[in-house]
Amino acid sequence: MSAAPLPTRDELAAFLLREFPQTRCTIESVGDGEALIRHAVGTPELRPGGTVSGPVMMAAVDVALYIALLGRIGIVPLAVTTDLTIHFLRKPRGDRDILAAGRLLKCGRTLAIGEVTIYSEGSDEPVAHAVGTYAIPPRSA
Amino acid sequence: MSAAPLPTRDELAAFLLREFPQTRCTIESVGDGEALIRHAVGTPELRPGGTVSGPVMMAAVDVALYIALLGRIGIVPLAVTTDLTIHFLRKPRGDRDILAAGRLLKCGRTLAIGEVTIYSEGSDEPVAHAVGTYAIPPRSA
Amino acid sequence: MSAAPLPTRDELAAFLLREFPQTRCTIESVGDGEALIRHAVGTPELRPGGTVSGPVMMAAVDVALYIALLGRIGIVPLAVTTDLTIHFLRKPRGDRDILAAGRLLKCGRTLAIGEVTIYSEGSDEPVAHAVGTYAIPPRSA
Amino acid sequence: MSAAPLPTRDELAAFLLREFPQTRCTIESVGDGEALIRHAVGTPELRPGGTVSGPVMMAAVDVALYIALLGRIGIVPLAVTTDLTIHFLRKPRGDRDILAAGRLLKCGRTLAIGEVTIYSEGSDEPVAHAVGTYAIPPRSA
Numbered sequence: 001m002s003a004a005p006l007p008t009r010d011e012l013a014a015f016l017l018r019e020f021p022q023t024r025c026t027i028e029s030v031g032d033g034e035a036l037i038r039h040a041v042g043t044p045e046l047r048p049g050g051t052v053s054g055p056v057m058m059a060a061v062d063v064a065l066y067i068a069l070l071g072r073i074g075i076v077p078l079a080v081t082t083d084l085t086i087h088f089l090r091k092p093r094g095d096r097d098i099l100a101a102g103r104l105l106k107c108g109r110t111l112a113i114g115e116v117t118i119y120s121e122g123s124d125e126p127v128a129h130a131v132g133t134y135a136i137p138p139r140s141a
Numbered sequence: 142m143s144a145a146p147l148p149t150r151d152e153l154a155a156f157l158l159r160e161f162p163q164t165r166c167t168i169e170s171v172g173d174g175e176a177l178i179r180h181a182v183g184t185p186e187l188r189p190g191g192t193v194s195g196p197v198m199m200a201a202v203d204v205a206l207y208i209a210l211l212g213r214i215g216i217v218p219l220a221v222t223t224d225l226t227i228h229f230l231r232k233p234r235g236d237r238d239i240l241a242a243g244r245l246l247k248c249g250r251t252l253a254i255g256e257v258t259i260y261s262e263g264s265d266e267p268v269a270h271a272v273g274t275y276a277i278p279p280r281s282a
Numbered sequence: 283m284s285a286a287p288l289p290t291r292d293e294l295a296a297f298l299l300r301e302f303p304q305t306r307c308t309i310e311s312v313g314d315g316e317a318l319i320r321h322a323v324g325t326p327e328l329r330p331g332g333t334v335s336g337p338v339m340m341a342a343v344d345v346a347l348y349i350a351l352l353g354r355i356g357i358v359p360l361a362v363t364t365d366l367t368i369h370f371l372r373k374p375r376g377d378r379d380i381l382a383a384g385r386l387l388k389c390g391r392t393l394a395i396g397e398v399t400i401y402s403e404g405s406d407e408p409v410a411h412a413v414g415t416y417a418i419p420p421r422s423a
Numbered sequence: 424m425s426a427a428p429l430p431t432r433d434e435l436a437a438f439l440l441r442e443f444p445q446t447r448c449t450i451e452s453v454g455d456g457e458a459l460i461r462h463a464v465g466t467p468e469l470r471p472g473g474t475v476s477g478p479v480m481m482a483a484v485d486v487a488l489y490i491a492l493l494g495r496i497g498i499v500p501l502a503v504t505t506d507l508t509i510h511f512l513r514k515p516r517g518d519r520d521i522l523a524a525g526r527l528l529k530c531g532r533t534l535a536i537g538e539v540t541i542y543s544e545g546s547d548e549p550v551a552h553a554v555g556t557y558a559i560p561p562r563s564a
Contacts (some may be wrong), residue, residue, distance in 0.1 A: 014216040019189055048160055054222055055200040062195055082393060083194055083365055083415065087506040087536050087554060089529040104514040105540075105552050108390060111364060111417065113510050115538070115552065117528075129528050129538065129553060131510060133365065133415075135393065175513060206547065224506055224556065226367040228395050228413060230388040246399075246411050247371040251533060252505060254369045256411065258387075270387050270397065272369060272413055273371070274506065274556075276534065301471055330442055336504055337482040346479055363477055367508040 007075050012067055017077050025063040025100075033104035033114075035068035038121075050094035052120075052127075055097065058086060061116045061130040064102030069112050069134050072104060076136060084132040088140050092127040093120040097126075110136055142266050144200060153208055156216050164243075166204040174245035174255075176209035179262075182238050191235035191269075193261075195220045198239065198282060199227060202257045202271040205243030210275050220253075226271040233262040233268040251277055288315035289357050294349055299355050307382075309346040312404030316390075317385035320403075325381050332376035334402075334409075339380065340368060343412040345397045351394050351416050354386060359416060361394075366414040375402040391422040392418055430498050435490055438498050446522075447488040456527035456537075458490035461544075464520050473517035474551075475543075480521065481509060484539045484553040489526030492535045492557050495527060499559060502535075509554040515550040516543040533559055 007015070022043070026035040037058040039045070039070050047053045062081060069079060092098055099121055104114040111133055118128040148156070154168050165186070169177040180186070180201040188194045205224060210220060224229040233239055240262055245255040252274055295309050306327070310318040315373060321342040327342070329335045332418040349368070350360060352416040374380055381403055391414055430526060436450050441450040447468070452457040458546070461466070462486040472475045485504060515521055522544055527537040536555055 021189075022185065032180065048162075053200075054203055054225070056194045057195040058199045058225075059194075081229055082395075083226065083228045084195070084199075085224065085367060085554065087224045087528070087556070088222055089536060105510070105549055113364075113449055113512060113552070129536070129554060130507065131552060133510070223536075225509060226413065228387070228415065230395060246408055248370070254371060254505075256410070267387055270395070272367065272411060274369065282409060303471075304467065313442055326445065328443075335482075336485055336507070337478040340481045341476075341478040342505075365508065365510045366477070366481075367506065369502055369506045 005018065006071060008041050011075070012070055014065070015070070016067065019077060023061060023063065028099070030067055030071040033068055033072045033107060034049065035102045037100040037102065038066060039098045045096050049053055052092040052094065052098060054088065055126050057092070058084065059117055060098055060100035060118060061086060062130065064094050064099040064100035065114045065132050065134060066118045067103050068102040068114055071108065072107050073136065078137040079134045082133045082135045084130060085095055085098040086128055090125060091129045096122055096129040098127070112136060123129060145215055147212060152216070153211055156211070157204070160218060164204065168203060168208055170239070171212040172209055174209055174213060174248060176205050176207040176214045176243045178208060178243065179239065180239045181252065182235065187235050193233040193235065193239060198203045198233070198259055198269050199225065201239055201259060202227060202242035202273065205241035205257045206255045206273050206275060207257055209245050209269040210242040210248065213248050218220040219278040220275045223274045223276045225271060227269055227271040229269050230280065231259065231266060237263055239268070253277060286356055287356070288353060293357070294352055298349065301354070301359060305345065307342060312349050312353040315354045317346050317384045319346040319349060319382040319384065321380045321382065325375065327392070328376050334374040334376065334380055336370065339374070339400055339410050340366065342380055342382035342400060343368060343414065346382035346398045347396045347414050347416060350384040350386050350396055351389065352387050355418065360419040361416045362393055364415045364417045366412060368410055368412040370377060370410050372407060374410045378402040378404055380409070384418055386406060394418060427497055429494060435493055437488065438493070439486070446486065447497060448483060448488055451522070453490050453494040456491055456495045456524045456530060458487050458494060460487040460490060460523040460525065461521065462521045467491070475515040475521060477511065480515070480541055480551050482524040483521055483541060486554065487523035488537045488540045488555050488557060489513065491525040491527050491537055492530065495530050496559065501560040502557045505556045505558045506558065507512065507553060509551055509553040511551050512530060513550045519543040519545055521550070524548060534547050535559060
């Protein structure tokens, strides 16, 4: 789609910090339409009962899809989420970071759709699953 | 379903603060399976470009459905979100609070389903729309 | 968006029959970004137990959004559904037609998002609720 | 959960035909919380333009999740779909059957959640992706 080289993990990490200075997400790996994101879990992420709040998981989903997409098409800052469906499966542990594994299902010219599975670090039973769409702004040739 | 009187707005507000001490949501009104929630918008809620972040809107959705539900069935602290689908429609304004109007579509014995429309205060064009499900824990007679 | 007059109910009905010759949906009313669709219910629509099958309701949702959209932007045969989320709320009656009330939440240049509430005729308790997106093909000026 | 042996593919196929006598779905394989379903594609499944209609794909999704679930918990005829989210990714081919690969993400006591990926036979690019929930009726001990 573009002759420019795809961004590296470090370039995407720098972009993420610039665009979302308050994020607690970091990029574990990215490439081939996939991204693995870590969201730190500490006091701000917890709900009474010691579990991770829903909006924290939704933030991780959003970043996982965004980085999977930018790793595929290059840094396009104006891509926006148009829909997100999340199913909460199990209680995440309050003493572990969460990991969000995103994977594009389709990357078209104007829409990209992907799915994300969220885990508590150290467990392979998913705590949430999401699917969402990003709208990609028109790009000049 | 219960002979106990339904909770007032003040009782629900106290409960919300107890269960979610970090929330920036307040209850404008509640009753008849509906709730209107205000989410303050300030620096922590903004993304570069001056718009409200997606997770902030998702947090408002979650609270709007939860309070609509508790206003209908009484304070049941263990109800949990099982799914949430959100469509982002327009950019919310960065200089206005957001208002989330929740309404139950069905309130069964074990599942409650509702929809939420989100506005920037002062505009009647929705910025987001969501639908979600809460699982209600079994209650003794 | 266009100087051409918007299509009438009869023009949309003729289009629907041409494009979906097997449909059992008819248009009750259309206009202002809304459409009310009737789906006949007879033996082909029923499941054992005497209730209307899920795919029948999904077909009605799809037509309700499509006609609401075409009533707003004119007949654009290439618009395609990109996502659909449906919540099943109550058992529809097997001896009544279903009515699907669709309403656009946003009609942009490339995406239209709407919601649909489904009823069994004669009841005002919804049997299903859906939200979905249509992608609109680029139109020349 | 039960001492009874899990149903075989043939038992599930017989059940499917009994409960959905009109279905055009057949079971390719089932087990371990997964099911692979084939939906025949012929004239009744096609839309003008020679593609498979959305409701046909939704019917295949529904059967794939249902059979994956029954293969895990045994034949429980009263399980009902409570929500379904589908993203349409690419045009399915009109001259190929569709295959729906369902997989449970969680199978709890009262709710089971799963995802389904749909392909046109012979291609490994998905044409649709869905996620949905089944409510499982209470079972006596």
